[in-house]
Amino acid sequence: MLKYILKRILMVIPVLLGVTIIIFFITRVLASDPAPVVLGEHATAEAMAAWRADYGLDDPIWMQYVNFLVSAIQGDLGTSYYTHTPVASELAARFPATAELALCAIIVASICGIALGVLAAVKKNKLADNASMVLALIGVSMPVFWSGILLILLFSATLHILPSSGRVTPLLQPTGGTGFFIFDTIAKGDFEALGDVLVHLVLPTVTLSLYSMAIITRMTRSSMLETLNADYIRTARAKGLAKRSVNVKHALRNAMLPVSTVIGLQLGSLLGGALLTETVFAWPGIGKFAVDCVLKSDFPVVQGVVLLVAVIFVFMNLLVDIIYAWLDPRIKYGAKEEG
Template identity: 50%
Template sequence: MLQYISKRLLSVLISLLGVSVIVFFMVRLTGDPVTAILGQHPSPEAETELRQKWGLDKPLPTQYLNLLWNLVRLDLGRSYRTYASVTNDIKEHFPATAELTIASMLFATFFGIAAGVIAATRRGTIFDYSSMFGSLVGVSMPIFWLAMTLIIIFAFWLSIVPISGRISSDIYPPLTTPTNFYIIDSIISGNFAAFFSTLWHLLLPAVTLGTVPLAIVARMTRSSLLEVMNADYVRTARAKGLAEKVVIMKHALKNSMIPVITVIGLEFGYLMGGAVMTETIFAWPGIGKWLYDALAARDMMQIQGGVLFIAVLFMLVNLTVDILYAYFDPRIRIGGSKT
């Protein structure tokens, strides 16, 4: 197992190196940051001074090596607009994105697995057909269209949920945020008014962001469980007289979760990408909204740092999923140790 994890870690490092090269050159294709800061016709003196200040006068290989060295020191540079530390900006905005992503994934995982299990155990019924049709619609639905539909129905017509922000401004007593994770901070401080306000503000963005992963998890759970239910050990369990509920929950479900876990890990990348659109629509102050503002302002350092951070996060989640996959299916780590 340790050898398998070591190989996966090496693969992550190689992937990170490749991503850093792609991000470094792609960001520089968006335009000259000096033009974005000084305008179309800056004076030669101001342009030279700014290029020297940000190291843009150096050759590209030197700039890339400086980037690698800064990554080793966990330094993502400073914003061209605000001169604020990009690392500190990410620390400030990440908790909001983490809360939204975790809530979306919990929503997608719980309801997706439940829908998939019920559809598989009631194959050929109206519930099976309706749930699979619903999942097909969910996969095909553009996230911005779903967000606007939910806002119109639940925020404008019914007026039962807030349209934007993380918490109500009139919460008393005001919430203290030492961690900037509002749910955790409200529990620690015992501020239950803030706790329920945070959950209420989280509802629409989490449902919006989690709908597509929910549909994919439901379809994968159904197909995987149907395949496992025809296995010999499941038929043996039925022959022993075990109740169908016990056969499904104790024998079939665990083994059917192996491909589902992989899908859940891969969907994390979708959640991070979808967070940019979702956070922008709901004015959610997370990394997605921050990165959107950086793209609009052509702030190369913020774009570069934000994309690299999301890439590292995605790789770490995939590494965790691979380890869990190997735990549930020993054939993977055994096969990996022979290569």
């Protein structure tokens, strides 16, 4: 196990190095000159030349990349062209919003997806199975921005029961703390603000969880069907065990291995920032921040966001593999054992 973990950690290095090369050359070589965008169309040539010199954009491209890589290894992702603050600080201020939304979405997706998948497997080829698969098909097929707009039209514009944007009402926003509003409001005992935070979370959480819920439902159903046909399940039934006990204690426990992998990977992608969901609901996370910075040609921020997403996704992949091996000791990694 230790040898496998060390091997996977070493494999992370070339992956992240490749990500830095791709995103750097896309933003510095293929993209247009950011100076006119940042300074405005009326800026003089001398002002733009001085601005490029300040940010090192007039250095050879290979030197720019080396400087970027060395600084990134030290935790310095550069400075925003607009706010003139470190990119790491900008991301740290917005990541709690993305993480809070992602965690809520994966919890909803996991609970609903596993429940629907088990129901579909137990009631194979019946109404419950067909209904669950239709819901999963809708979740996979419907674009996130479209489902988000539909939910806003229904619950905000028509029924007026849920807010359409933001994390919290400005007057109730908690100050200081961790940036995770649910935790901060509970820690301070401000339950009015907690209720407001939860209400603002409903629509973006449901929207973001639909796709993941559909994937988890399909995987749970497939894994449960395979497990229910296993010999030990037939033995348990022959011994007279209750149907619920067989389905939950025996079948579901063993069917959760591939499902846990899917949940981990889905969480990794959600933590990377839900660009469309955050944009539709004006959610102040790193996804919406990345979109705004792309439109403004704030390339240091774009590079920082992509690198952060890559680190999160690679780490989640590694964590899922380790958990998978821990849950199932039969899994062997590396060279095959002789004999």
